[in-house]
Amino acid sequence: MPKVLIVEDDESMGAALKDGFAYEGYEVRFAADGALGLKMAGEEAPDLIILDVMLPKMSGLDVCKEIRKSGSAVPIIMLTARGQEIDKVLGLKLGADDYVTKPFGFMELMARVEALLRRAAGRTGQADSCRFGDISVDFKKAEVRRKGKVLDLSARELRLLQYFIEHKGEVIPRDRLLDEVWGYDEAPLTRTVDMHVAKLRKKIEGKPSDPQYIVTVHGLGYKFTG
Numbered sequence: 001m002p003k004v005l006i007v008e009d010d011e012s013m014g015a016a017l018k019d020g021f022a023y024e025g026y027e028v029r030f031a032a033d034g035a036l037g038l039k040m041a042g043e044e045a046p047d048l049i050i051l052d053v054m055l056p057k058m059s060g061l062d063v064c065k066e067i068r069k070s071g072s073a074v075p076i077i078m079l080t081a082r083g084q085e086i087d088k089v090l091g092l093k094l095g096a097d098d099y100v101t102k103p104f105g106f107m108e109l110m111a112r113v114e115a116l117l118r119r120a121a122g123r124t125g126q127a128d129s130c131r132f133g134d135i136s137v138d139f140k141k142a143e144v145r146r147k148g149k150v151l152d153l154s155a156r157e158l159r160l161l162q163y164f165i166e167h168k169g170e171v172i173p174r175d176r177l178l179d180e181v182w183g184y185d186e187a188p189l190t191r192t193v194d195m196h197v198a199k200l201r202k203k204i205e206g207k208p209s210d211p212q213y214i215v216t217v218h219g220l221g222y223k224f225t226g
Contacts, residue, residue, distance in 0.1 A: 002117060003027040005046035007037030007063065008079065009055050013102075017050060020106045034058025041067050041074070047120070048113060051096070052079045061090055068095035068155040071142040075116040077109070092182070095155030119180060130165050132213060132226030135204050137161065144204070151203050156181070160196055161204070164214060164224035173221040197222060 004026045008014040014030060021028050029044050031037035034055035041049060041063070049067070053060040064076055078099040092099070098112050130137045136145045142158055144151045153161070163181050164172070174193040182192070201208040213226040 001025060001027050002047040003029065003044065004048045004050060004113075005029045005031065005037065005040055005044055006050045007031045007034065007040075007055065007060065008050070008052045009033060010052070013052075016106070020110075024110060032056075034060060034063045038063045038066055041072070042070065046074060048117060049074055049076045050079065050109075050113075051076055054081065061094055064096050065094045068142075071140070073120075073139075073142070073159070075120050077112060077116065079104075093154070093156070130226075133206075135213075135226070137165070146204065153200070153203060156196060157200050157203070160200060164222070165226065168224050168226065171217045171220050171223050176221070193222075 004021050006014060006017050006021070006028065008017060008030075009032050014032065018028050018030055029040055029046060031040050035057040037049075037051065037055070037060075038058060040046075051060045051063060055063070060078055064078065067074065067076065076096045076098075078096045079102060080099055081102050097116055100109050100112060129139065134147045137143070138145075139162060142155075144153050144158065144161065160177070160181050163177065177193050197214060198208070201211050201214055205211045205213060213224060215223050215225055217223050
């Protein structure tokens, strides 16, 4: 039975989410403020976190940031109010896997939850560490080193690198990366992928303009050859 942690201060919304997840067979944990949510995220080891952006004591954005800083890769879906576009962008940059705008249908939320849990399950059994060239990666510590020096990778860049490593040798289209790494149902401009790949290359490639590990397959996508 998967365990979900719901962090939501709205009483009626919280009750509806708890009832819905319990009905779907989930083990439910609940926190009504950000500080308690962060504490429970560390203590309860949930399989998934539903995290509201606007919370007392500590915002959902700060909670997400602290969870990722701890090295946790637990799937996080953020709940935002209509018109909080900047919060969606910040949440994704801070490491959230997806977001749902209020008001939303519970079945829409469940579809996103199930997609995230399938992707997370697909990552189980993979190697906890990897080496290629002068790069060493420790996924348990969420740490990437180059010649022994720790690189400053964002949570999104780390997940992108992990996906490339897990699919070494495959030509991966941009829209697949958007679906699997970003989790978007309706893909934004694929330029999002290109920008993140460019940033990642600057950190792991000896010569980013002539990459050795993440190569472009023109007209198709990218391939990891490390």
